[in-house]
Amino acid sequence: MNSIPSPAFILEEALLKRNLETIQRVMQQADVQVILALKGFALWKSFPLVRKYLNGATASSLNELKLCNEYIGKKAHTYAPVYSREEFEEIAEHSSHITFNSLTQLQQFEKLCAKHSVSVGLRVNPGYSEVSTDLYNPCSPNSRLGIPAAELAQGLPKPVKGLHFHALCENNSYALEKVLAAFEERFGHLLAQVEWVNMGGGHLITEQNYDVEHLISILKAFKEKHNVQVILEPGGAIAWQTGVLKSTVLDIVNYGATPTAILDVSFAAHMPDTLEMPYRPFVRGASRETIDGWHAYRLGGGSCLAGDFLEAYYFPEKLNVGDSIVFEDMMHYTMVKTTMFNGVKHPSIYIIQQSGTVECVRDFTYADYKNRLS
Ligand SMILES: Cc1ncc(COP(=O)(O)O)c(C=O)c1O
Incomplete structure (x- = not known):
């Protein structure tokens, strides 16, 4: 991983x-x-x-x-x-x-x-x-x-x-x-x-x-x-529960009561059910409920949509730029629904084979974004 x-x-x-x-x-x-x-x-x-x-x-x-x-x-x-x-x-x-x-x-x-x-x-x-x-x-x-x-x-x-x-x-x-x-x-x-x-x-x-x-x-x-x-x-x-969406913290802003960790993924474009359903996915190593001494962060998407964020998650350590944020159970109703709204970078698709070999089966480029329109 x-x-x-x-x-x-x-x-x-x-x-x-x-x-x-x-x-x-x-x-x-x-x-x-x-x-x-x-x-x-x-x-x-x-x-x-x-x-x-x-x-x-x-x-x-x-x-x-x-x-x-x-x-x-x-x-x-x-x-x-x-x-x-x-x-x-x-x-x-x-x-x-x-x-x-x-x-x-x-x-x-x-x-x-x-x-x-x-x-x-x-x-x-x-x-x-x-x-x-x-x-x-x-x-x-x-x-x-x-x-x-x-x-x-x-x-x-x-x-x-x-x-x-x-x-x-x-x-x-x-x-x-x-x-x-x-x-x-x-x-x-x-x-x-x-x-x-x-x-x-x-x-x-x-x-x-x-x-x-x-x-x-x-x-x-x-x-x-x-x-x-x-x-x-x-x-x-x-x-069901066959894989994850791996993302990274690109910035942390302190503009409200809770700091927001802005990620290299978008909830609107890559995990639309988290906003539509709506539901709160599990994040590896984090809690969805407050825990004494843990640190609260909103998770922000990288698009310009104001509502492209999830309310606070709680982490045992302070987050830093470059940290991985891994969303659990992200194989169903994600890839089939993703868009390139805002031109956001589309996550690549990897398969970890049964042998342990890691294969990149898809990488998205500017051409993918451009070719949907004309
Ligand atoms: C007609 C029909 N069949 C099957 C499914 C698959 O449902 P699920 O992915 O919840 O098993 C759906 C989902 O909307 C559906 O509309």
């Missing part, structure tokens, strides 16, 4: 393998398919390992679909809230499954799905979730995601072979159990007509307190009861 220049996202392959092994246990013991949600983790240099374990990937855009085809080596399970006419033929050609968010989109594209032998699904809204932040809650009132039960009162249109719901966000198996109960209550009568049920993402299977045995038991019970293939599409759980 010390030899890696800052700023850098650093994936530890051995930790990714550990997660994939846990997920493989679920796949084998519950006899379900698990696919990677690329929206959460798309570090494709690590896909040679990922594809050894998982059944494939789920794409939510043409770009993700192409990445799936190229680096997972399979046709994608595709779901997007909306598809355009211009892109759909290509999407259908390279997808094994396509899920629609409305009956009108199904009608518009069902012939192209038939032409390319795509298994067609509908996303439904189970009407129950345990996600408290509205930004991440697909089942909030008036959500645009998922068909409400009332719209399917006439039953399922003929081409539909599967149902899809996504109602979780970093939840446990007990939340899934309640979502399943709500799903069965609203859509159970349709299950005899389908071959598969995709239970979306948000299953934090690799978190240390996750009750994997309970998950296996509810998935087995659901399969036995309804005689359907079950698919899970987690993103965050695949890359």
Whole structure:
């Protein structure tokens, strides 16, 4: 870690393998398919390992679909809230499954799905979730995601072979159990007509307190009861706690009650969920709570956005320019969301391989910034 220049996202392959092994246990013991949600983790240099374990990937855009085809080596399970006419033929050609968010989109594209032998699904809204932040809650009132039960009162249109719901966000198996109960209550009568049920993402299977045995038991019970293939599409759980974002203190300013350590990374550009969700990431060696005798520092991002900072963290020693600040658990929903806002330097991407070899898999330059615009 010390030899890696800052700023850098650093994936530890051995930790990714550990997660994939846990997920493989679920796949084998519950006899379900698990696919990677690329929206959460798309570090494709690590896909040679990922594809050894998982059944494939789920794409939510043409770009993700192409990445799936190229680096997972399979046709994608595709779901997007909306598809355009211009892109759909290509999407259908390279997808094994396509899920629609409305009956009108199904009608518009069902012939192209038939032409390319795509298994067609509908996303439904189970009407129950345990996600408290509205930004991440697909089942909030008036959500645009998922068909409400009332719209399917006439039953399922003929081409539909599967149902899809996504109602979780970093939840446990007990939340899934309640979502399943709500799903069965609203859509159970349709299950005899389908071959598969995709239970979306948000299953934090690799978190240390996750009750994997309970998950296996509810998935087995659901399969036995309804005689359907079950698919899970987690993103965050695949890359959960598999790596860090290493940064460096470039300056310390004392303009307020608490000194601010200004870093060579940006929360807005490199860790947007820390501002959007918002959440406070763990910082290696620091405390998020005050401790007697420890030193408080706000952590400031290097962009000009006024709100690009995190409230105080507490360090056992005073910080100095040049010190490393290592943010934990920075592999999921970071690299996929980063921007070059403000022209800030984009962190490089490193992989520490299982052998211990450290590989720089990506370095960003002025050309990357320039080529996004013209
Ligand atoms: C439809 C769908 N599937 C899967 C996922 C992946 O969820 P997570 O990364 O929380 O497992 C998401 C995340 O937003 C999603 O919208």
